[in-house]
Amino acid sequence: xxxxxxxxxxxxxxxxxxxxxxxxxxxxxxxxxxxxxxxxxxxxxxxxxxxxxxxxxxx
Numbered sequence: 001x002x003x004x005x006x007x008x009x010x011x012x013x014x015x016x017x018x019x020x021x022x023x024x025x026x027x028x029x030x031x032x033x034x035x036x037x038x039x040x041x042x043x044x045x046x047x048x049x050x051x052x053x054x055x056x057x058x059x
Contacts (some may be wrong), residue, residue, distance in 0.1 A: 026033050 023033055
């Protein structure tokens, strides 16, 4: 029983992170997103242009 609770919490965390990542990708592509809530505007393009300019082009 002691191992079940941390495993369930870890599974829930992974599921939520997956949902958030998929949602963010859809928003960045301009696709419709279901649900009444949204990411704040400052998170939508993160990391933004300033980050890429700061790091320079690395290819």
